[in-house]
Amino acid sequence: MSGTDRGASPSRNTPAPPQRWLFPPRIEGLPVTTIGDSAFTWCSGLTSVTIGSSVTTIGDSAFSGCGGLTSVTIGSSVTTIGDSAFSGCDSLTSVTIGSSVTAIGDSAFSGCGGLTGVTFGAGSRIGSGRFASNEYPAFPGDLRDTYLAQTSGGGTYTRPRGGTTWTKGGAETGGAEREALAKAEAARKAAEEARKAEEARQAAAKAEAERIAAARIAEEARLAAARERAEAALAELKAEAERIEAARKWEAAEPPFTGDGGAGKSVAILMPKYKEADADLPTMVQDTVIANFKTYSAFAVLDRETLNRIVQETLDGVYEDNLDIVRLGHVTHTDYIMTGNIIKTSRGYVMSLHIANTLDGRINASISSTFTLETLENLTGIRKAAGELLTQLGVALTGKAKQELAGQPPAVP
Numbered sequence: 001m002s003g004t005d006r007g008a009s010p011s012r013n014t015p016a017p018p019q020r021w022l023f024p025p026r027i028e029g030l031p032v033t034t035i036g037d038s039a040f041t042w043c044s045g046l047t048s049v050t051i052g053s054s055v056t057t058i059g060d061s062a063f064s065g066c067g068g069l070t071s072v073t074i075g076s077s078v079t080t081i082g083d084s085a086f087s088g089c090d091s092l093t094s095v096t097i098g099s100s101v102t103a104i105g106d107s108a109f110s111g112c113g114g115l116t117g118v119t120f121g122a123g124s125r126i127g128s129g130r131f132a133s134n135e136y137p138a139f140p141g142d143l144r145d146t147y148l149a150q151t152s153g154g155g156t157y158t159r160p161r162g163g164t165t166w167t168k169g170g171a172e173t174g175g176a177e178r179e180a181l182a183k184a185e186a187a188r189k190a191a192e193e194a195r196k197a198e199e200a201r202q203a204a205a206k207a208e209a210e211r212i213a214a215a216r217i218a219e220e221a222r223l224a225a226a227r228e229r230a231e232a233a234l235a236e237l238k239a240e241a242e243r244i245e246a247a248r249k250w251e252a253a254e255p256p257f258t259g260d261g262g263a264g265k266s267v268a269i270l271m272p273k274y275k276e277a278d279a280d281l282p283t284m285v286q287d288t289v290i291a292n293f294k295t296y297s298a299f300a301v302l303d304r305e306t307l308n309r310i311v312q313e314t315l316d317g318v319y320e321d322n323l324d325i326v327r328l329g330h331v332t333h334t335d336y337i338m339t340g341n342i343i344k345t346s347r348g349y350v351m352s353l354h355i356a357n358t359l360d361g362r363i364n365a366s367i368s369s370t371f372t373l374e375t376l377e378n379l380t381g382i383r384k385a386a387g388e389l390l391t392q393l394g395v396a397l398t399g400k401a402k403q404e405l406a407g408q409p410p411a412v413p
Helices: 143-148 174-253 280-296 304-314 322-332 373-377 380-392 399-405
Strands: 020-022 048-051 071-074 094-097 117-120 155-158 266-269 336-345 348-357 363-371
Touching: 143 155, 266 280, 280 336, 280 348, 280 373, 280 380, 280 399, 348 373, 348 380, 363 373, 363 380, 373 380, 380 399
Parallel strands: 020 048, 048 071, 071 094, 094 117, 266 336
Antiparallel strands: 117 155, 336 348, 348 363
């Protein structure tokens, strides 16, 4: 029976519930607040009923005709006892009614001829307008009038079996009924505490499950993001490898020069002199010329760090005449050496580069031209100068190499 379901009226042949019935506070997780109309009608095997915990209403004829019922304890949560709720329970001898009951319906305990003791909880007060009616009295005899005549309705009322006069304070059943009521209240409180503890446990379990689910979702998102980054990086590496392979195949199909390309000869590339504040420009020129000589010729190019160290140790940076060039060439053991200078003017940058034979100091290749800062910084001017120097040194550059050094590389197939 769930929270507020109204029980159907079972027939006389309906299987009886257990002889002693203690109503639980919850069934299948739902609070039991109402015993429906005719819920246990004619349950003759029922002998004892204790109603406690969350039940607030006992419906009409809920236990009518339960001929085997001998005792009823109605806990302190019940507020309403319906019409004819226990009518016809002729074996009933004692009833305990909690102090929270404020309404007893017509004929609630009519036909209960064996009833000899009724206990109302301490402080019980049921108004005359809600204590059945004189026409359809709730109890046999004058119990209604005796109760209403009291300053406080709480206490035990007794009568002789079959008698009509009730007396408050009889000792026949009072102590036992009060004990039963106390036990019912204690059972209700224990059940309520157990229910709250279970709800707290379930709430904590739910919170923990939600935390674990949130952590799992966050971890999945982190792993997905890491996977995406790794896939993107892998795609970039794959694309770069494909580009390098395509360039390799393309270069293998057409080398940058014909003939020997200067094979067997060596050259030292020095930094051009420059007196302005932006001192990175000479290094950029030197690095670019070295890279182009290595790529587009067969010359052996002296490593820049080694070259700079030798220049520093031997000449202290002074190489202004042919004698110095010859002496430096002997020290570095190269066939050629490149020197030069850069002068900043109002029209741009005049860059002069010269490649001399270290045996006799004769100039074998030379270029002097004005460049904009942009063509120097994007290396197109320096690459063009390097291509001109290679050509003057006798390197037979291919058309593809000339295009690249001129700053117009053809598209890679």
